[in-house]
Amino acid sequence: xxxxxxxxxxxxxxxxxxxxxxxxxxxxxxxxxxxxxxxxxxxxxxxxxxxxxxxxxxxxxxxxxxxxxxxxxxxxxxxxxxxxxxxxxxxxxxxxxxxxxxxxxxxxxxxxxxxxxxxxxxxxxxxxxxxxxxxxxxxxxxxxxxxxxxxxxxxxxxxxxxxxxxxxxxxxxxxxxxxxxxxxxxxxxxxxxxxxxxxxxxxxxxxxxxxxxxxxxxxxxxxxxxxxxxxxxxxxxxxxxxxxxxxxxxxxxxxxxxxxxxxxxxxxxxxxxxxxxxxxxxxxxxxxxxxxxxxxxxxxxxxxxxxxxxxxxxxxxxxxxxxxxxx
Numbered sequence: 001x002x003x004x005x006x007x008x009x010x011x012x013x014x015x016x017x018x019x020x021x022x023x024x025x026x027x028x029x030x031x032x033x034x035x036x037x038x039x040x041x042x043x044x045x046x047x048x049x050x051x052x053x054x055x056x057x058x059x060x061x062x063x064x065x066x067x068x069x070x071x072x073x074x075x076x077x078x079x080x081x082x083x084x085x086x087x088x089x090x091x092x093x094x095x096x097x098x099x100x101x102x103x104x105x106x107x108x109x110x111x112x113x114x115x116x117x118x119x120x121x122x123x124x125x126x127x128x129x130x131x132x133x134x135x136x137x138x139x140x141x142x143x144x145x146x147x148x149x150x151x152x153x154x155x156x157x158x159x160x161x162x163x164x165x166x167x168x169x170x171x172x173x174x175x176x177x178x179x180x181x182x183x184x185x186x187x188x189x190x191x192x193x194x195x196x197x198x199x200x201x202x203x204x205x206x207x208x209x210x211x212x213x214x215x216x217x218x219x220x221x222x223x224x225x226x227x228x229x230x231x232x233x234x235x236x237x238x239x240x241x242x243x244x245x246x247x248x249x250x251x252x253x254x255x256x257x258x259x260x261x262x263x264x265x266x267x268x269x270x271x272x273x274x275x276x277x278x279x280x281x282x283x284x285x286x287x288x289x290x291x292x293x294x295x296x297x298x299x300x301x302x303x304x305x306x307x308x309x310x311x312x313x314x315x316x317x318x319x320x321x322x323x324x325x326x327x
Contacts, residue, residue, distance in 0.1 A: 006257045010170050013260060014163045024155025025227060026271060030264045031159075031166040032223045037247040037259035038173055039216035044245070045253030046177060047209045048189035053094050053110035054244045056117045057087040057214040059236025061221025063121070066134035066231040076140045080222055087218015088211045090117075095210030099203055102192075114241055121236045133232035137225050152226075162223055169216060173256055176212065185209055186254075217244070250291055252298025261299050 017027045036058055043049040061083040068079035098109040121128045128134065139158060142150040152158045176182055187195045188205055196202050225231040234240065243266070251262020269287060273280035295302045 006255075007167075007171055007174060009257055010167060010260060013264075014167060018156065018159065024159045026267065028155065028159045028162045028227050029224070030267050031162050031260070032220050032227065033244065033247060033263040033267060034260035035166055035169055035223070036217050036220040036244045037251060037263050038170070038256050039213040039220070040244050040248040041251075041253060041256060041259045042173065042177070042185075042209055042213045042216070044248055045255065046182060046185040046189060047206060048192075049099075049206065049209070050107050050245075051098075051110045051210075051213075052107060052238070052241045052245065053091075053098070053114045053117075054213075054217050055114055055236055055238060055240035056094060057090050057217035058221035058224070058240050058244070059117065059121060059231075060086045060090045060214075061218030061223075062225040062231035062235045063128055063134065064218070065222035065225050066137045067127075069138055069140070069226075070134065070136065076142065080219065083222035084215045084219050087221065088215040090218070091210045091214020092207065094214075095207045099206040099210070111238075114238055118233070118237050121233055128233070129231070131233055133230050133234075134225075135230050137229050137231060139226050139229070158227060162227070165219070165223065169219065170256060170260075173212075173216065177256065181205075181208070246288065250288065250298055252300030255300050258298055258300035265299060 014031070017030065018024075021027045036054065039057070040051070040054050043051050064083040064086040065079050068074045068082050069076065074082065094110065094113045098106055098113070101109055122130055124130070125132070139152050141148045141152050142161075150157075150161060152161055177185075184195070184200060184205060187198075188200065188202060192202060221235060224235070247262040247266045248259055249262070250265055251260070252258035270280065270284050273283045273287075277283060291299070297304075
């Protein structure tokens with residue numbers, strides 16, 4: 001059970017949200033951006049790569065699902081698979097170039113790719129819809145031989161589908177991060193020179209992390225486009241990359257469940273503040289400044305610190321456990 005603690009916690013969050021939230025679309029958005037933040041966390045938290053190119057993969061997923069469901073009709077599962085593949089392909093191209101540099105130059109390369117992709121999406125309205133985006137994206141139900149197995153018409157029905165996809169992706173990423181591959185990425189993050197001296201192929205490891213991150217983020221972009229019914233140009237702009245990165249940092253790097261915490265905090269706080277003041281982004285900026293200055297390890301790190309304080313002030317449980325253990 002301890003091995004699967006984070007998966008069980010993610011399942012608990014997925015089950016609790018319908019009981020505590022009124023909007024199925026907002027609940028779906030929390031999980032969708034949790035997916036995108038997990039993809040970013042694999043780069044930042046596990047590999048030490050600060051990328052501003054996540055909006056590229058998110059936008060690729062949105063445009064791919066829009067095109068494959070409207071202009072080149074495919075069954076919805078195949079359209080999702082195509083979006084994942086396009087996200088991975090875009091990440092492979094960006095990563096192949098960007099990983100040749102380190103530090104500030106790596107960050108600048110990912111930012112340059114993000115700006116270039118936005119300009120390309122804007123310049124080809126025949127394919128991407130330009131400034132208007134792609135509209136009227138359907139949300140087809142999952143059916144076999146004309147028999148509907150899983151309707152997705154209502155927001156909460158779609159939430160159930162997004163939750164199933166999220167939990168599957170979370171489990172796969174947990175397996176990857178706990179594997180030898182994931183541990184090697186941590187070694188690259190902590191001491192790249194030593195990892196290279198041992199004999200690890202650093203470029204290949206970074207490229208693999210990029211591809212996985214792009215695939216997950218492309219999946220998130222596709223799910224978001226199906227939820228809203230549009231693939232807007234905004235999905236491919238710099239702000240999207242910035243938002244995903246902020247969610248990742250707020251939740252806490254190096255922990256996949258923290259990414260869900262970061263996306264929930266960002267979106268729910270923004271939703272609440274928007275009811276208080278039309279210029280709610282100013283308030284959200286102040287809140288993010290407080291979190292960034294006071295919680296250096298993110299909300300997950302804050303939770304760990306508070307839990308450690310509780311255990312330190314209440315040693316009775318630990319003592320009782322020790323006394324109950326056989327000698």
